[in-house]
Amino acid sequence: MPLRIMQLGLGPIGLLTAEAVLGKAPGGQMELVGAVDVDPSKVGKDIAELLGADRPSGVVVRGDANRAVEELRPDVVLHTTSSFLERVAEQLETCLRSGAHVVSSTEELAFPFERHADLARHLDAVAEANGVVLVGTGVNPGYAMDALALAATGVCTHVRSIHVERVVDASRRRLPLLAKVGAGLSKARFEERAAEGGFGHIGLLESMRLVAHALGWTLDRTEESLEPVVAPDDVETKHMVIAEGDVAGIHHVVRGFVGDEAVLTLDLQMYVGADTPRDSIRVDGEPPIHLQVEGGIFGDTATAGALVNTAGVVHLAHPGLRTVAELPLPRAFGTTPGDHPVIQ
Amino acid sequence: MPLRIMQLGLGPIGLLTAEAVLGKAPGGQMELVGAVDVDPSKVGKDIAELLGADRPSGVVVRGDANRAVEELRPDVVLHTTSSFLERVAEQLETCLRSGAHVVSSTEELAFPFERHADLARHLDAVAEANGVVLVGTGVNPGYAMDALALAATGVCTHVRSIHVERVVDASRRRLPLLAKVGAGLSKARFEERAAEGGFGHIGLLESMRLVAHALGWTLDRTEESLEPVVAPDDVETKHMVIAEGDVAGIHHVVRGFVGDEAVLTLDLQMYVGADTPRDSIRVDGEPPIHLQVEGGIFGDTATAGALVNTAGVVHLAHPGLRTVAELPLPRAFGTTPGDHPVIQ
Numbered sequence: 001m002p003l004r005i006m007q008l009g010l011g012p013i014g015l016l017t018a019e020a021v022l023g024k025a026p027g028g029q030m031e032l033v034g035a036v037d038v039d040p041s042k043v044g045k046d047i048a049e050l051l052g053a054d055r056p057s058g059v060v061v062r063g064d065a066n067r068a069v070e071e072l073r074p075d076v077v078l079h080t081t082s083s084f085l086e087r088v089a090e091q092l093e094t095c096l097r098s099g100a101h102v103v104s105s106t107e108e109l110a111f112p113f114e115r116h117a118d119l120a121r122h123l124d125a126v127a128e129a130n131g132v133v134l135v136g137t138g139v140n141p142g143y144a145m146d147a148l149a150l151a152a153t154g155v156c157t158h159v160r161s162i163h164v165e166r167v168v169d170a171s172r173r174r175l176p177l178l179a180k181v182g183a184g185l186s187k188a189r190f191e192e193r194a195a196e197g198g199f200g201h202i203g204l205l206e207s208m209r210l211v212a213h214a215l216g217w218t219l220d221r222t223e224e225s226l227e228p229v230v231a232p233d234d235v236e237t238k239h240m241v242i243a244e245g246d247v248a249g250i251h252h253v254v255r256g257f258v259g260d261e262a263v264l265t266l267d268l269q270m271y272v273g274a275d276t277p278r279d280s281i282r283v284d285g286e287p288p289i290h291l292q293v294e295g296g297i298f299g300d301t302a303t304a305g306a307l308v309n310t311a312g313v314v315h316l317a318h319p320g321l322r323t324v325a326e327l328p329l330p331r332a333f334g335t336t337p338g339d340h341p342v343i344q
Numbered sequence: 345m346p347l348r349i350m351q352l353g354l355g356p357i358g359l360l361t362a363e364a365v366l367g368k369a370p371g372g373q374m375e376l377v378g379a380v381d382v383d384p385s386k387v388g389k390d391i392a393e394l395l396g397a398d399r400p401s402g403v404v405v406r407g408d409a410n411r412a413v414e415e416l417r418p419d420v421v422l423h424t425t426s427s428f429l430e431r432v433a434e435q436l437e438t439c440l441r442s443g444a445h446v447v448s449s450t451e452e453l454a455f456p457f458e459r460h461a462d463l464a465r466h467l468d469a470v471a472e473a474n475g476v477v478l479v480g481t482g483v484n485p486g487y488a489m490d491a492l493a494l495a496a497t498g499v500c501t502h503v504r505s506i507h508v509e510r511v512v513d514a515s516r517r518r519l520p521l522l523a524k525v526g527a528g529l530s531k532a533r534f535e536e537r538a539a540e541g542g543f544g545h546i547g548l549l550e551s552m553r554l555v556a557h558a559l560g561w562t563l564d565r566t567e568e569s570l571e572p573v574v575a576p577d578d579v580e581t582k583h584m585v586i587a588e589g590d591v592a593g594i595h596h597v598v599r600g601f602v603g604d605e606a607v608l609t610l611d612l613q614m615y616v617g618a619d620t621p622r623d624s625i626r627v628d629g630e631p632p633i634h635l636q637v638e639g640g641i642f643g644d645t646a647t648a649g650a651l652v653n654t655a656g657v658v659h660l661a662h663p664g665l666r667t668v669a670e671l672p673l674p675r676a677f678g679t680t681p682g683d684h685p686v687i688q
Contacts, residue, residue, distance in 0.1 A: 020501035154674025155646035157364035263681035287642040302499035330498025337607035
């Protein structure tokens with residue numbers, strides 16, 4: 001029996017995720033049974049139309065998530081509506097109570113046990129009581145700077161420290177990401193808004209806490225820094241022009257200390273014009289490991305991939321609020337070797 | 345409570361594994377409670393003596409595995425006695441019946457469901473009946489060419505094919521490995537012994553089957569090739585001299601086909617003098633992923649690391665004969681951030 005998937009949230013990532021589910025082989029391991037968004041311009045349309053596909057999929061976008069989960073009874077809800085846990089807690093709870101596992105791109109959910117300890121306890125109890133799993137994942141947090149960093153230590157007898165670096169060329173990414181990294185702002189405006197907490201990659205601290213927790217490490221303290229990356233010349237992208245001296249993106253670093261030593265460093269650079277995008281994980285350990293993904297992991301597709309693939313294994317974890325460190329080894333789910341299937 | 349570990353088998357890998365357990369912080373997450381080997385020259389000695397350590401560990405090598413597990417009741421047995429499942433099945437069964445999880449370096453155990461289907465079924469039943477987990481792992485099989493290859497697909501929405509390449513400089517490795525790859529033999533002698541099945545990396549086919557199974561792929565057929573790598577010049581190693589034209593090691597390749605397409609390729613080169621050791625995983629998928637470990641993963645330490653780290657998470661899997669794909673995401677277990685602990 002294929003896994004019955006409902007997509008909740010049809011922003012850019014939600015649409016990619018729905019597309020990935022629809023792209024699975026017909027009669028295969030998963031099928032899309034529902035799609036939900038609050039946007040009135042999307043409700044009532046066949047999701048294939050939103051994806052620019054020729055043939056209707058038969059899945060019509062609904063506006064009411066509560067009714068949708070009650071009527072459709074999906075096995076797994078793929079949830080992509082917000083980065084912030086407090087905003088989505090009620091949505092998550094509704095899905096869990098319907099008996100669906102929930103795999104969410106909410107960045108703060110990747111490791112919510114410090115920033116939102118009470119809410120995490122509550123959601124854990126709801127999930128457990130309903131015999132289902134709730135987990136936050138995506139490419140980052142959820143993979144590039146945490147799960148993959150942990151996996152890199154999988155054969156180490158000692159680990160002294162881990163240094164993770166992710167460099168993303170923001171110009172290749174979707175428009176909301178450009179706004180998130182402040183691309184195109186003057187330096188003064190960036191700093192004004194940064195002081196109000198308006199920037200920074202949501203979930204970087206969560207990734208670090210997830211790594212520390214899974215390694216059984218207790219950090220004495222954490223440090224966080226956020227600086228603008230300034231365009232050295234005028235840069236033109238598909239979406240905007242950034243003038244020389246204006247902000248091209250962010251350089252966001254978190255560090256975890258034991259005593260005076262930074263034992264965990266997560267260094268994220270997301271800016272327009274980054275010319276050597278990469279993912280690099282250095283484990284100072286025995287054996288030492290330097291793992292790299294050449295050209296970096298392309299984030300938009302990868303987040304959809306992380307969600308869809310996690311849907312395939314989520315039932316194997318113990319019910320409750322879990323992290324990716326408690327799920328089986330990640331792997332692609334429901335793929336067809338050889339040629340890519342086309343959307344039906 | 346620290347995990348109580350018994351080391352069964354004190355060859356080069358077993359000693360490294362015992363050393364890794366003894367190297368964990370005292371009062372920490374695991375402790376060595378027993379060590380067993382059949383070699384009369386080892387029995388009765390403190391294992392610290394075998395490791396060349398100054399201070400006794402208090403763990404004296406025993407010769408009788410059955411009595412050892414009955415008396416010591418370890419939580420986990422780390423098993424490193426042979427590559428071949430039929431030779432070790434009885435040992436494994438004894439340990440499982442004592443109520444211990446077993447993490448074994450037996451290469452054929454990494455995915456035994458085809459080569460040894462009946463035996464696999466039997467061991468699965470024994471493990472399940474005793475509420476414990478049996479799993480085969482190590483650096484290869486168990487990590488470099490299978491678990492890490494799967495993890496590389498963890499964010500892919502499509503996977504068309506996977507190409508894994510591992511190049512190992514055999515001169516850096518332990519002596520038994522040199523013998524295993526035929527280093528120093530004439531080409532004629534190599535081919536004679538290869539025809540009798542005397543060479544080749546045990547477990548390469550197992551790695552490929554593990555990857556296919558975890559992806560839900562059915563292979564139409566598999567191909568295997570084994571060629572000697574010939575020394576282009578005289579090569580001198582710590583252990584031997586290899587004359588120009590003699591065998592420096594092996595080039596062992598397995599391929600898995602769907603139709604006419606090789607959708608899985610595992611290409612392993614282990615030879616003396618390999619000047620660019622590396623681990624490389626190319627996923628032809630969406631997004632494409634090219635993951636590399638610079639300089640390769642140093643195998644001896646890494647196998648010990650894989651065993652010790654798996655011991656830390658094995659209880660989280662469902663009882664029975666499992667594969668690494670069914671265990672949680674790999675990660676180092678019981679490590680101390682900052683400086684390395686010294687053996688007590």
